[in-house]
Amino acid sequence: MEKHKIIELKGICKSYGGEKVLSDISLDIYDNEFVTMLGPSGCGKTTTLRIIAGFEHPDKGSVYFDGKDITALPPYQRHVNTVFQKYALFPHLNVYENIAFGLRVAKRPEEEIREQVKEMLRLVNLSSFEKRHVTTLSGGQQQRVAIARALINKPRVLLLDEPLGALDLKLRKDMQQELKNIRKQTGITFIYVTHDQEEALSLSDRVIVMNAGEIQQVGAPIDIYNEPVNAYVADFIGESNILDGVMLEDYKVRLAGHTFDCVDKGFEANEPVDVVIRPEDVDVVAPEKGMLTGLVTQVTFMGVHYEIIVEIDHFKWMIQTTDYVAPDSRIGIYIEPDAFHVMKKSEYSDLFGDYSSYSFEHELLSENVDEEALEE
Amino acid sequence: MKNRRTGNLAAAPHVVWSILFIIAPLLFVLYYTLTDPEGGFTLENISRLFTGNYVLIFLNSLCLALIATVICLALAYPLAYLIASMKQRRQKIVILLIMLPLWMNFLITTYSWMTLLEDTGVINTLLAKIGLDPVHMINTPGAVICGMVFCFFPYMVLPIYSVMAGIDPKLVEAAKDLGCSDAQVMTRVIMPLSLSGVISGITMVFVPSVSTFYISQKLGGGSFQLIGDTIESYFTGTAINFHFGAALSLVLMVLILLSMAVMNRFTDEETAMERRPML
Numbered sequence: 001m002e003k004h005k006i007i008e009l010k011g012i013c014k015s016y017g018g019e020k021v022l023s024d025i026s027l028d029i030y031d032n033e034f035v036t037m038l039g040p041s042g043c044g045k046t047t048t049l050r051i052i053a054g055f056e057h058p059d060k061g062s063v064y065f066d067g068k069d070i071t072a073l074p075p076y077q078r079h080v081n082t083v084f085q086k087y088a089l090f091p092h093l094n095v096y097e098n099i100a101f102g103l104r105v106a107k108r109p110e111e112e113i114r115e116q117v118k119e120m121l122r123l124v125n126l127s128s129f130e131k132r133h134v135t136t137l138s139g140g141q142q143q144r145v146a147i148a149r150a151l152i153n154k155p156r157v158l159l160l161d162e163p164l165g166a167l168d169l170k171l172r173k174d175m176q177q178e179l180k181n182i183r184k185q186t187g188i189t190f191i192y193v194t195h196d197q198e199e200a201l202s203l204s205d206r207v208i209v210m211n212a213g214e215i216q217q218v219g220a221p222i223d224i225y226n227e228p229v230n231a232y233v234a235d236f237i238g239e240s241n242i243l244d245g246v247m248l249e250d251y252k253v254r255l256a257g258h259t260f261d262c263v264d265k266g267f268e269a270n271e272p273v274d275v276v277i278r279p280e281d282v283d284v285v286a287p288e289k290g291m292l293t294g295l296v297t298q299v300t301f302m303g304v305h306y307e308i309i310v311e312i313d314h315f316k317w318m319i320q321t322t323d324y325v326a327p328d329s330r331i332g333i334y335i336e337p338d339a340f341h342v343m344k345k346s347e348y349s350d351l352f353g354d355y356s357s358y359s360f361e362h363e364l365l366s367e368n369v370d371e372e373a374l375e376e
Numbered sequence: 377m378k379n380r381r382t383g384n385l386a387a388a389p390h391v392v393w394s395i396l397f398i399i400a401p402l403l404f405v406l407y408y409t410l411t412d413p414e415g416g417f418t419l420e421n422i423s424r425l426f427t428g429n430y431v432l433i434f435l436n437s438l439c440l441a442l443i444a445t446v447i448c449l450a451l452a453y454p455l456a457y458l459i460a461s462m463k464q465r466r467q468k469i470v471i472l473l474i475m476l477p478l479w480m481n482f483l484i485t486t487y488s489w490m491t492l493l494e495d496t497g498v499i500n501t502l503l504a505k506i507g508l509d510p511v512h513m514i515n516t517p518g519a520v521i522c523g524m525v526f527c528f529f530p531y532m533v534l535p536i537y538s539v540m541a542g543i544d545p546k547l548v549e550a551a552k553d554l555g556c557s558d559a560q561v562m563t564r565v566i567m568p569l570s571l572s573g574v575i576s577g578i579t580m581v582f583v584p585s586v587s588t589f590y591i592s593q594k595l596g597g598g599s600f601q602l603i604g605d606t607i608e609s610y611f612t613g614t615a616i617n618f619h620f621g622a623a624l625s626l627v628l629m630v631l632i633l634l635s636m637a638v639m640n641r642f643t644d645e646e647t648a649m650e651r652r653p654m655l
Contacts, residue, residue, distance in 0.1 A: 055549055075552040082553045088546035092568045102554040105564065153554060 003030040005067070006156060006189055007052060012061035014047055021047050022213045025061070029157070029191060034183055036192045038200040039210035040236070045193045048210075049159050052191065053082050066156070080157040081150035085165055087142045089134040095121075095145055096130040102153040120148035123182060140171045147182065157189045164199070176203055197237050201225065209233050227341060232348035234276040234341075241282075241317045242352050245275040245342065253342055256292055256313045262340035274343045279307070279320040281339035290332015299327050309355050316355040405629075408622030421623035430606070430624070437603040438631070440517060440592075441585035444524035445532075448581045449574065451525075452532035456573075457566065459533075460540035471537065474530050482527060486594045489523050490514065493595065515597030523591040524581075531580035539573030540566070575639060583632055603628055 007029040014022040022044045029035050037045040050056040052063060054075035062071045070078055081102075089098050097104075099120050103113045121127045124144035129137070134145060143163060150158055160179075164172045176199060183190050194200055200207050201221040209216040209224060209232075217229045228234035231242050245255035250265035255275050267273060287293045294312030305320045310331065317333075325331055412418045425431070459470050477485060492498045493513040500510040513519050543566065551565045589604030596602070603624065610621030 053553060055552075074557075075549070076555045076557055080553075082550070084546055084550060086546065088544065088550040090547060090550070090565065090569075101551075101564075105551075105555040105560055149550075149554065 003033075005029070006031045006065065007191075008064040009048070009052075010062045010064070012048070012051060012058045012063070014044075014051065014056065014058050020213055022051075022058070025213075025215060027208065027215065027218070029189060031156075032187055032189055033205045034180075034190045034192065034203060035206050035208060036194060036200040036204040037208045037210055038194060038197060038236075039216075040195055043210040044213040045195075045210050046161055049082075049161055049191065049193050052157075053080055053159050054078050079155055080159055081153050081155040082159045082161065083143075083146050083150050083163045085162045087146040089142055089145055089149070091135055093134070094130070095126065095132050095134060095137070098134055098145055099148045099152055101149060106153075116152055117148075120152050123151070123185065124148045125178075139167050140175060143167065143175065144178075147179075151182070151186060151188070155188060157191060160190060160192045162193055162195070165194075172199075179203065201237070209236060211236070228276060228343065230343055230346035230348050231274050231276075231352045232346070234274075234343070235348075235352040239279045239318055239320075241277045241279065241315075241355075243275045243277070243315060244349075245273050247271045247273050247342060251337075253340055256315065258292060260291070260335065260340060261337040262342060263338045264340065264342035267342065267344075272345055274345060274349050276341040276343065277317075277335060277339055279318040280305075281335065282317065282319045282321075283334040283336075284308075284319065284321045284323060284325060285332045285334045287330045287332040289334070291334055293330055293332045296325050296327055296329050296331060299325060318355045405622045405625055408619050409626045411619060413619065421619050422627075424620060425623060425627060433601050433603050433606055434627070434631070436600065437586050438635075440521055440602065441524070441582055444521045444528070444585045445578055445582045447521065447525050448529050448532040449578065452529060452536055452577065453570075453574070456533050456536035456540050456570075459537050460543075467541070471534070474533050477526070478530050483590065485527060486523055486591055489519070489526065490594055493519050493522070514595065515599045517596070517600070519595040520592050520602075523595045524585045524588065527588075527591065528581040528584055531584075532577040535576040535580065536570060536573040539570045543569050578639065579636060582635065586632060587628060 005028050007027075009025055009027040012022055012025040013020070025044070025048060027048075037048060039045050047056060051058050054070075054073060054077075058071065062069050064070065065079065090101065093101065096117055099117045100113050103116060108116075117130070118127075121130060124147055126141060126144050126148070129141065129145075134142060137145065146163070163179075164175050167175060179190070179192075180203060192200075192203060201224075204221055206218060207221050207224050208218045211232055217224055217233045219227075224233065225237055228237060228240075234240045234242055243255045245253050247264070247267035247270070248254050248259065249269055250267075251262055253260055253262045253264070253273070253275060292312050294310040294317065296308050297311050297316065298309040300307045302320075305322050306324060308319050308321060308325055310317045310319055310333070312333070319333065409421055410417060410419070412420065459467055462470065490497070494500070495510060495512060495514065497514070499513070503510055547565055547569070548561055551561045556564060587604045587607075589602065589608040592600075592602040592605055596605075598605075607621050607624045607628070609615060610617045610624065
């Protein structure tokens with residue numbers, strides 16, 4: 001059966017003060033799916049969401065809802081509701097009245113409002129909080145109120161703009177699970193915006209990877225992880241070793257001075273390519289048994305596994321292994337043919353190198369910067 | 377502990393100031409109200425308030441101040457909303473323009489209104505030039521209200537504006553998202569959230585309006601008396617009588633406090649209603 005398209009974006013362009021934010025975004029979103037728009041801050045994901053909600057108008061292109069053009073409709077006439085990044089709860093109303101807001105605006109009878117609010121409070125596990133003032137709630141509780149307030153209008157599509165961004169890690173994990181449950185119970189389409197790739201992979205039916213106002217790749221989380229279309233996606237989703245290679249012929253790729261068997265085909269003979277090898281797909285073996293050998297330069301204990309940096313032929317690989325390896329030792333590596341993922345060269349090819357400048361601290365730092373930028 | 381002590385020390389100048397210039401004068405007012413020129417205790421000053429036309433003067437003053445306050449609010453609220461929705465830089469310029477009259481001496485402002493409103497003033501000269509009959513404006517209640525509105529208008533705009541500028545624009549978006557038209561955003565979000573600014577605006581306009589004497593003297597021309605004029609006449613005029621003047625002041629103060637209390641109760645009820653779950 002053909003899936004029902006609920007939202008269609010066609011050729012959306014948007015600029016602010018001459019700066020292009022979205023260039024030619026086209027996208028279909030289907031009934032009853034959990035779609036995530038994933039990308040770094042400034043990639044245009046929030047703007048796309050705001051265009052669907054009706055807060056922004058595209059310079060070019062159209063938005064269709066259920067087959068009808070809604071590009072010119074104001075937000076209050078659209079069957080979508082938004083959960084805002086910082087909740088945006090009404091400070092002059094208590095929990096009950098915040099949730100009831102949409103129904104009061106629609107002038108529903110008191111009886112119905114009471115029933116619906118009670119049901120929503122149950123759905124988000126806040127049943128005893130109805131009389132509380134919203135400013136006395138914790139971040140997680142405020143977020144639940146925001147979700148209930150948006151869901152009470154029974155939207156066909158719920159838009160969530162980095163809803164868990166302000167919560168701490170533990171709470172975020174719990175809320176992710178709860179969001180999944182809520183979606184299952186309500187059957188509403190969720191369009192979720194985040195810069196957290198792990199969140200995107202674990203929550204979504206489909207992920208839309210964006211960068212610089214363009215869609216890079218759309219697909220199921222597992223496909224995006226295993227078959228990234230270019231170096232940008234490979235680098236943004238998970239850890240990856242991205243090497244320059246040459247596709248000698250079908251199923252034969254040459255990199256790091258060796259020729260390997262792989263499962264990719266359809267490239268021209270001797271075509272230069274990018275090759276992605278995920279750190280967890282590399283096996284550490286004795287030097288004499290390895291396809292390649294290298295020097296361990298850094299070992300970090302990560303809990304479940306060790307993350308080691310190995311220098312092979314002047315390229316620093318990241319490898320994840322459960323066995324301890326001593327720093328400064330020589331090791332061999334072994335890679336299965338299906339662990340090579342070969343990609344065509346793209347504009348991003350030269351931007352992502354090896355792990356020579358990598359440090360765990362650096363990663364944390366850049367994440368913080370990202371979040372600060374979002375605060376703006 | 378140490379913090380509290382330094383805190384007390386830091387507050388000391390303020391405490392001294394309050395005692396010298398706020399508490400002590402109030403006690404003097406009370407003392408004068410309850411004594412006669414010989415220093416003996418009397419209630420005559422208060423009972424005299426109910427003779428003559430003093431009650432009428434009080435009512436008149438309250439009425440004019442109320443009208444001026446309502447006009448200020450009606451003009452200031454939309455203006456404050458407009459300013460708050462402007463770009464940041466333009467906001468600053470417009471606020472500066474609104475505050476500009478405050479930098480000018482209040483007496484000069486009132487005199488300029490006299491020259492505008494007089495029978496042979498600027499407005500009537502202009503009217504005559506375009507062939508219209510002159511309008512008598514000076515020495516009418518209308519002129520006094522006009523002066524009050526002009527002088528106290530910034531005190532209404534500023535508090536409302538500062539509350540409105542602090543309303544998170546996301547709340548407006550959230551309201552629209554939940555089905556509010558622009559008018560509903562106004563009544564359901566902007567108005568309840570700006571109520572505190574309105575209350576302080578009303579206070580800051582009503583109180584000086586009800587007690588003004590200068591505006592009513594110059595623009596009312598003594599054709600009718602307001603409470604401010606009456607009080608002034610007992611302190612500086614020929615019929616000097618500190619004791620009765622103090623009684624008038626005390627009653628005015630009590631009246632103002634009462635109206636503030638009524639208004640605060642009104643807002644408390646408003647918020648209490650919002651916080652109460654609808655059953």
